[in-house]
Amino acid sequence: QVQLVESGGGSVQPGGSLRLSCAVSGFPIGYYAIGWFRLGPEQEREGFACIIDVSESANYLSTVKDRFTISRDRVSGSVNLQMNDLRVEDTGVYTCATGWLCDSESGFKGFDEWGQGTEVEVSA
Numbered sequence: 001q002v003q004l005v006e007s008g009g010g011s012v013q014p015g016g017s018l019r020l021s022c023a024v025s026g027f028p029i030g031y032y033a034i035g036w037f038r039l040g041p042e043q044e045r046e047g048f049a050c051i052i053d054v055s056e057s058a059n060y061l062s063t064v065k066d067r068f069t070i071s072r073d074r075v076s077g078s079v080n081l082q083m084n085d086l087r088v089e090d091t092g093v094y095t096c097a098t099g100w101l102c103d104s105e106s107g108f109k110g111f112d113e114w115g116q117g118t119e120v121e122v123s124a
Contacts, residue, residue: 002026002113004096009118012086020081020118022096033102034079035111036070038120040092047108050099051079059104086122093117 008020022034035050048061049070058070069082079096095117101110 002098004098004113004115006094006096006115006118009094009120011121011123013124014087014122016086016122017082017084018086018120020083020094020096020120022079022081022115024077024079024096024098027098031098032100033098033110034072035097035099035102035108036079036081037095037097037108037111038090038092039095039117040089045095047104047111049081050102050104050108050111052102057102059102061104061108083120086120088122088124091120091122093119 003025005023012018033050033052035047037045037047039045048064049068051058051070051072056072067085071080096115097111098113099111
């Protein structure tokens with residue numbers, strides 16, 4: 001059974017940094033990529049970063065491309081998300097997911113196994 005557990009959330013001021021981690025076990029058959037999603041106050045889940053397992057090639061939403069970095073830790077098996085220059089609009093619940101696509105142009109579709117999420121609050 002696939003299990004994804006996020007950690008590393010917290011409260012920071014604008015301009016601050018956080019590092020999130022997604023621990024994955026029981027990889028599903030056909031697993032191809034891991035993505036990160038944000039559920040904001042508007043209650044719409046938005047994908048913004050994903051990484052392909054084999055190639056470690058990553059795709060990002062344009063609003064985070066120069067601020068966030070997704071990476072794969074081969075030792076621990078986790079996927080990390082380094083978030084710099086955080087903004088108030090980055091506030092939300094951050095969730096990781098496994099899927100069979102890693103495509104920003106499709107709106108980060110193709111993910112179907114989800115973690116519970118970790119909360120990030122950015123406020124002055």
